[in-house]
Amino acid sequence: MKNKLFYLPVIILFFILSIYKAEWITLALVNLVTFVLFAIDKRAAIKHTFRVPEKWLLLYCLLGGWLGGLIAQQLFRHKTRKQPFKSLFYLTILLDCIAVILYLSRGALLH
Template sequence: MRLFPASIFMMTLALAYLPGLIPREMFLGYLGVSLFTYLAYATDKHSSERGGKRTQESSLHLLSTIGGWPGAAFAQQILRHKTQKPSFRAVYWITVLANIALFAWYLSPYNVLL
């Protein structure tokens, strides 16, 4: 279920980039932050299995908020990491909604930055 919103968002991102609705930097930024977030989850999973230093949950949430939530969704599904703690999942979904709201605002006519 986590992959459906992330997949739809990434397709929407590509469809917004192709006709020039969003700049290349934004498109590549989302891809880069998502990849980095996936790797942060993978590193944290590896550390948790070996008793090493963990990544702070607040850091994972920050990465999701700034656009890495699709990568987090894929990491949670593929790596089976951070899927059992309800408080983490609740905050994760808040970061998803916040990021999507900012993206929608950017595309809207109310964005005065355009």
């Protein structure tokens, strides 16, 4: 996990899928990847090895993977108390909810 290039193909895949109107597939994949990243980070924390950077966890949550992150947090009891991560995590949920509302309204709320 030390190689940062690991993250780039995954992010590119999400954007390509979203361009081709595969929103639900993209959302499921980003949640799965986010869940796995939280699991990897928890295991690394226990073994005192290289951790997944918090900025990457938050980025995947912001890309729509917050539900996978939330489930992983509760299942693994990981990053449930740490500040400011917890506040930033909830901010990603709020921003994603706003984005979904704007997307579903197709701009009707802005007129």
